[in-house]
Amino acid sequence: MTDERLAYAKEEIHSRVQMSQLIEILTGSKLSRGKMLCPLHNEKTASFYVDDSKGVYYCQGCGAGGDAIDFTMRYSGMRFMDAITHINNQFSLGLVDSRISVASQNAIRLNKRKREDDKRLEVENKAIYDRLCLDYRITRAIVSNLEPMTTVWGDTLTRIAWLEFAMDKVM
16 A cells, blocks of 8 residues: 555544444443443453544553554554554445545545644634633723722712802802
């Protein structure tokens, strides 16, 4: 498999295969809130964690960690290409032998574009949030600086009003 096709295959697996589902299929065990007993070593307390959003697993007991391909290799004792083929067959990803179908390539491009758009949106939202925080701090500074003056201005306006009232009475 060429480097480009291999990159497509890895991208396809990472974008379409849910880590917890892969682990449950391979091991026959269910995850509970993203954790379970480690299938890679014997243990009595669950220390094997899966993060589907990042597509990774990690065991605090034995220190094993990685992605879907890595888990398949470790658990099943497969070589890299065999693990990719196994995942492809298990999840019907559309990899044809060492080639990737056009539909799969389009799906990969679409997923990549979506991730880029999500990242751009996240950056824009953070910029808006930072600007709102800055505006809030500036407004609070202005208000706290003007608060003592409100009493002075209030007293001054009251005196002026009384003076005008008194002048109207005198005249």
